[in-house]
Amino acid sequence: MSAPALGVCYYPEHWPESIWAEDARRMKDLGLSFVRIGEFAWSRLEPKRGDLRFDWLERSIDTLHGEGLKVVLGTPTATPPKWLVDEMPDMLPVDENGHRRAFGSRRHYDFSHEGYREECARIVTALAERFGNHPGIAAWQTDNEYDCHGTALSYSPVALAAYRAWLKEKYGTIDALNTAWGNVFWSMEVDDFDRIELPIATIADANPPARMDFRRFASDQVVSFNRLQADIIRKHSPGRDVIHNFMGRTTTFDHFDVGADIDVTSWDAYPLGFLDDRSDRDDEWKRRFMRAGDPDFQAFHHDIYRATSNGRWWIMEQQPGPVNWASHNPTPREGQVRLWTWEAFAHGAEVVSYFRWRQAPFAQEQMHAGLLRPDSGEAPAFPEAKKVAEEIAVLDIGAESGQSAAAIVFDYPSSWAWEIEDQGAEFDYFRVVFDTYCAMRRLGLSIDIVPASVSDLSGYGLVAVPALFAFTENLTQALAAFEGEVLLGPRSGAKTKDFAIPESLPPDLPADMLDMKVARVESLRGDVPVPTGAGAFRFWREFVEVGPKAETELASADGEPALVRQGNLVYMAGWGDEALLEATVKAMAERAGLSTVDLPDGVRLRRRGRLVFAVNYGNERFDLTTLGLGGTAILGSADLAPSGVAILEGTR
Amino acid sequence: MSAPALGVCYYPEHWPESIWAEDARRMKDLGLSFVRIGEFAWSRLEPKRGDLRFDWLERSIDTLHGEGLKVVLGTPTATPPKWLVDEMPDMLPVDENGHRRAFGSRRHYDFSHEGYREECARIVTALAERFGNHPGIAAWQTDNEYDCHGTALSYSPVALAAYRAWLKEKYGTIDALNTAWGNVFWSMEVDDFDRIELPIATIADANPPARMDFRRFASDQVVSFNRLQADIIRKHSPGRDVIHNFMGRTTTFDHFDVGADIDVTSWDAYPLGFLDDRSDRDDEWKRRFMRAGDPDFQAFHHDIYRATSNGRWWIMEQQPGPVNWASHNPTPREGQVRLWTWEAFAHGAEVVSYFRWRQAPFAQEQMHAGLLRPDSGEAPAFPEAKKVAEEIAVLDIGAESGQSAAAIVFDYPSSWAWEIEDQGAEFDYFRVVFDTYCAMRRLGLSIDIVPASVSDLSGYGLVAVPALFAFTENLTQALAAFEGEVLLGPRSGAKTKDFAIPESLPPDLPADMLDMKVARVESLRGDVPVPTGAGAFRFWREFVEVGPKAETELASADGEPALVRQGNLVYMAGWGDEALLEATVKAMAERAGLSTVDLPDGVRLRRRGRLVFAVNYGNERFDLTTLGLGGTAILGSADLAPSGVAILEGTR
Amino acid sequence: MSAPALGVCYYPEHWPESIWAEDARRMKDLGLSFVRIGEFAWSRLEPKRGDLRFDWLERSIDTLHGEGLKVVLGTPTATPPKWLVDEMPDMLPVDENGHRRAFGSRRHYDFSHEGYREECARIVTALAERFGNHPGIAAWQTDNEYDCHGTALSYSPVALAAYRAWLKEKYGTIDALNTAWGNVFWSMEVDDFDRIELPIATIADANPPARMDFRRFASDQVVSFNRLQADIIRKHSPGRDVIHNFMGRTTTFDHFDVGADIDVTSWDAYPLGFLDDRSDRDDEWKRRFMRAGDPDFQAFHHDIYRATSNGRWWIMEQQPGPVNWASHNPTPREGQVRLWTWEAFAHGAEVVSYFRWRQAPFAQEQMHAGLLRPDSGEAPAFPEAKKVAEEIAVLDIGAESGQSAAAIVFDYPSSWAWEIEDQGAEFDYFRVVFDTYCAMRRLGLSIDIVPASVSDLSGYGLVAVPALFAFTENLTQALAAFEGEVLLGPRSGAKTKDFAIPESLPPDLPADMLDMKVARVESLRGDVPVPTGAGAFRFWREFVEVGPKAETELASADGEPALVRQGNLVYMAGWGDEALLEATVKAMAERAGLSTVDLPDGVRLRRRGRLVFAVNYGNERFDLTTLGLGGTAILGSADLAPSGVAILEGTR
Ligand SMILES: [Zn+2]
């Protein structure tokens, strides 16, 4: 890993060519290293079929390259032009009401449309052939933000045909499918794959395993769509990184699967927009962190996306000011843009790239801030980026992030499973995992995210596997071999891979690993917590039978087992609230020999190699020395102001 | 009426045949008498057109019969198989947005589809011919849960054609329809029945009488659909009861009309699911009774469904544990399954049948509890059912329920009328009637439900007719002849049968019965009650002119008549809150010579013949002796614990 | 302007001809002068194509005319009959989900359908030829309530074709459109007008300028639809006023544009319905004014609609009692119908016409009160109307309303702009303007509404231009020449006419008028106000840079400029709450030499020529002498009871 660097997203096609050189110069002066361009420019690259116009793009790349800037070139496939859509209107996706979606914004294509895939291959090939070896091209981005605006799922005829083919491939015989799905229930049995329908518009809920397969299929379509482009780029542009740029709280496709086909995962960090429109926090919390963002939300994504491409990750779009798409779009507190940037580096980001260079005065995103205002004046993020650029130029933060003390298994299929069968209105996989993550973070732990396919957990002191719908063989073996503490539950191993209840009841682990059964479960109103000795369950609790090899470590006030331990495995029989999760994790960390601290809501720590980074999302100063960490600050100081960043060296 | 019995719903097709015998033995040992089977098994009974495979069903019936269990055989028409749907895809219903619904769950058929009706006749005939005289068959169930998931209304071309024919049959001439509907308004007049459209997708509201006729038509379609099956069964299976199994809070079709064509009404009692997802109670109440269910909701349905088939009724599906379909699915409090069972017997049920024998580990309802867990272990309901079985085996609770002291008119068309014309967001027929019912229940009264077509009310001390949209001639005459107390209003007789305001204004009764006019009405925000001397109106109030033959018995604080009396008729000019309804009912009961008590929220009484049953839904013990009822307990004791049941003999 | 008069809406086709004469006599006796008829009677005027039956209408007009009543004859085009719809079913509009709407209520036509326009021309010509010179016809109403039930927007094929033609007319070349819309963004460029699509069903938001043009187009369709009828009527019925009847809080088309083609604007004043279903007030306020209506809502519309046809306006439909269409429909407080009537006269209405004469006992509006009950008895509004009739018969309130002290610019396109780009969930143009209006009203100011095209503001002391999305050249020049105080902001001049951010940033005014820039904006949660020295911003605030020619008059607590002044122009950099708006307006009024008072919530004043009208919407008496206005009451008294009206002469 090289030293951290900064970048920016830039749209030369939006501005007169006369200002390109000046823009490049200002970027360079600001201390930027990378510039992403091109990802929405198809109508300029090919205004009519076959009328390829790449010269302007080359001039733009040359201009940037001339200033020593490294270009990330995006394939323009997220915005097919109108002439192409008119040629094959059935490339437009169909929503869950059966309505065909329309041209006029972006991401208006169906992942299952073969004709569109061919068009993507054609334009990507043309671009890769032309620019693959251009010295200014440092990396490629495939498409942009798969699934953004809910586009990974389409209910079109082409999706249905592809789904049937996918099922045939998976099951071989229709009898195997009928059995796996339990189609005897409600006479859902069919005698041919061509009788399978999309799992929408049913009178009552469609069959969970059918829905689960549809979700798996849809995820696979995204993966193969991306792979098509990645393969072409690798062929024509050797030595360049292939990147895809993910969004926040997006679980509709398996990012590990896409990540396996690319070199670098990037994502879009919009802390204020996300807090407003995709956080489960209550109003008081949202008000409090309105101008800072949720203290854990970005970090959680950093840790996920560090995992999806084996450690290599960027922020491709970093929020620089108010966005245009949340219900409320406040301005960040002074210093937060710098904080967010440093926090990304703390979690191992190679590059943080701001979105965007200059605010566009026209079209859909005219209210989205940039580093520059529409009149080219400096927006508030500009000096903050400059400050970071100066700081990273002089600081050595080391090459490697290193393994964290704790790990959490994050599994995309589990999010589909519990969306399909929430069994309680509040049950949400992302939320359950995030709650566990936050509890660890409040205790100062640094965390790695690992996939459910993980086969080796050695090196970790503590591993949590919350709400994993079905164990993989890999994971079961990894847990069996693991010597650190393991926190399971709720709902971990609640299903077989076919979305059925395991024969010997959950969790689906052998009794010599965990001798207990979840005999039944219940979902609960938010105003009816189930108290335990330390905190409570909320929304969800399980009634378990504890076998002779296991023991009840904590009971609910009504006498039911709340925590069951067998060796190093602990099962939490419900959805722990903050207090219960924190107490449980703290005790387990202690047992695992991990030291913890008690952090206030807004302050967070992250160890990167030999350094500990501290950030303050809160509204009050915080004195880090009260944590007793020791060490000396190589950036900032132990007296951490709101929006402050400190890097400590030599902490315990 | 024979002694009460228990039953269970069973799906032999879900389990290996090797365990059928053991299942039957355990059912018998548990003390069950009836087993419902077959109602969703079409794809196993006829996997391809004409390929009838009834042998497995016969073996299953034989197995159950061999243990002395009585089989209720369901016709499988709620789940037509895919091959049939593919033969005639226009059998699928169309929703109110004009979208065709899809195969993949259940109830996916249009009641107006003639082709599907023929298919139903074919399969029912085949089943009835094969099993009609099998000694193990005690009864038949037609289809299952008409209208569940909102399926009684379809807006399809076949529905439109049938609706036009129905209108032509009803009105004869288009002029008669134009007049009855008031089509001169907004130029809605048409010159032919073929110009009539379905009452959807209109710019402003469709015409109320048109909507009302559509609802009547849709109800009649359910009735004739059911009658088709009932007639076939009666022909081929003499001496067996024909049952249909209704749902809770379902008013989309007239259950009295369906009930007239069958021998026994059954219904599905899911107290916890219903409290969560179809109760008007506030959050505090829902929290309080979360594990017990609403104390009046089940009883109300018991009393309705005792009426729909002239006194003969069952519970076909009794909730045994958490269900899978409400927003929150808690586990019942220990003892509640027994309580619910006994409460049904208190209200005259012949059979209480649990849903289901063993929790299915697959498909849509895998999170729905049964008497057995998926691993065949006993679920918590199992010992409770066993206890009831033992109790009913030794107790003689008498043959007849007898007539109750009070009656309430419940009328399905009124629910359609006020859904069509609520005139205030909260106005809901079910809720208005239920409020009246609850007031009577808190006073300890036992209640019969009677239809609006009732022609004789003698024997009752008190009759309430809340919110009846239009009087029938029968009822007007019955009220004129009746000597007990009658409570009318609000909105009783507010319309003619053609959904117009009566010429001499509501209530549509002759002045020598009730000399008053509802000059105007108002609907009110929930936070603006209209106080009276005793309680208040909420949501709805009426301004009445009282003629010389009537008198104002209670006035609102603003001086308007609140209760108007003429002889034994009392009109309540608004929607009474708890206090007003209770005070009014109490005074009228007293006048009628009925004794009342004041019950706490969770305790309810029900007289059945010589016995009084007491149940405790509440969270505290209650001492029944404080009510001064006298008598001695033949089950339980006067010290009624939470979830307790007592049967008193010799009470006043 | 003649003396104020009363009228009523009447539907002779709803009643037997035998009672028409008696109805007319009672109208006359009540003191009514005008009767609107005919606007929904197409099916009676032409039951089959070409079968014109105008005789009954003539008899009805003759009957009314015989009593000296003046008839307003409505064209029946809001309710095309079924035979016509069946002839051309594509005349039905299509909603934003792409669903064709249906016959069965009213307003079921697409403004872009040429065939329907021809039919309208045909029936209007026939009516105008037959009745154009009838002495009983005093005026005509074209159609009724354009856009009511959201009908100004249709997404049909005919709308698309008309939209494309409209765009071609506007832009000439497709390149001009691509540039104006900023279509380079997201590759939205097209090479032909036939590639333009309707701005619906897009994956992300459609392009704001595209949406804005669609809204302009849709408004123009209403305008040309109306002009077609107005032209025909003028040709055949010289000397009669042409009226269109608008609704409340309807901003979907430009009422100034429609108003330019007619002689008199009328509107429908339903104070209680509007407070319940289209007011932004909180629950406490709605409860408090439940039976009176919002104290400013009617006045605001009176002032808007006084502007749309150059001062001539009526109320065509005045609420007389409970309506049938709001969520809650309470009865008005005694005296309010009289108050509403007088308030309209205070604002310059020529006629107040009640809706409707007699409550219809049938069809959709059977729960809508009239002056008479369905049984022809007098409803509560009847005596109130009678009282007004007697009062206006003896009072001389002068001929002219006169110019007000203050003015507010109201601009329909701005409402479309901020609906398209709210940038914060609460941002709503109507609401922002209404807040400004209410602040002025609480200070006792009388207000004129002026359009954004206004070219002369002389005579006003104070002009407010809140949230105007783009300045017109006229207005910029008018402001430059204006010597009174001007209150701008928030968001005033935030865009160019092409819906882009102005090059030199907002507000789009030259620096010699207002030397400041809105560098950035933010939208805020409702629970996070931004305090200033006097009140606070809520929902919206702007960060401005103040140039040397301007000065900061008030700062926010965080030090940002809140009010910026340059000469007589003041810019408010946010959405002021009540306190901030009131303090600002008060200070500016003082500076402009306008005297203000502090009115309680329910009391409002309105100057009309030499008179000051006072009305009391509140629930407490109010002593007007405490305001120190002086003058003597020629109606009512200074002691203003709830629902009281006073007219003061000789006030300061
Ligand atoms: Zn649709």
Ligand SMILES: [Zn+2]
């Ligand atoms: Zn059921």
Ligand SMILES: [Zn+2]
């Ligand atoms: Zn109207």
